[in-house]
Amino acid sequence: MARLLASLVALAPAVACSSARIPDAATTAWTAGTTAPRHVQQAGVAARGLDVVVAGGYDVGPAGALEITARVDVYNAANDTWQLPGTVPDAPVHWTDINLAALGDIVYLAGG
Numbered sequence: 588m589a590r591l592l593a594s595l596v597a598l599a600p601a602v603a604c605s606s607a608r609i610p611d612a613a614t615t616a617w618t619a620g621t622t623a624p625r626h627v628q629q630a631g632v633a634a635r636g637l638d639v640v641v642a643g644g645y646d647v648g649p650a651g652a653l654e655i656t657a658r659v660d661v662y663n664a665a666n667d668t669w670q671l672p673g674t675v676p677d678a679p680v681h682w683t684d685i686n687l688a689a690l691g692d693i694v695y696l697a698g699g
Contacts, residue, residue, distance in 0.1 A: 627641065627645065631686060633687035633688055643680075658677055685698070
C-alpha cells in the first residue's frame with residue numbers, strides 16, 4: 588500500500604505540470620437516433636433500463652402557443668424506436684420542469 592501511495596504521489600506532479608491537453612469527451616462522432624415524436628421544452632427525462640422516458644413540458648399547441656402537457660413519450664435505445672402516441676398513459680399532472688427518476692420498472696414523478 589505504501590509503495591502504491593508513493594507512486595501516486597510521485598505521479599501527481601508530473602500530471603499537473605503536463606502541457607498536453609486532455610479532451611473532455613471521446614473523439615468519436617455522435618450518432619443521431621430516430622427523431623422524437625414532438626418538440627418539447629422543459630420536460631422531465633429519466634432512463635428506465637434501455638428506455639428513455641420524456642414526460643410533461645411545454646408543447647406547441649394548435650394556435651402556436653406553448654401549452655403545458657401531461658404527455659409521456661418513451662424511446663427504446665435497443666430498437667431505436669419511439670412508442671406510438673397513446674400507448675403510454677399520460678402523467679397524472681400537467682407540469683414543466685418535472686423531476687423524474689426510475690427504479691426498476693417504475694418511473695417516479697417528483698414535482699415540477
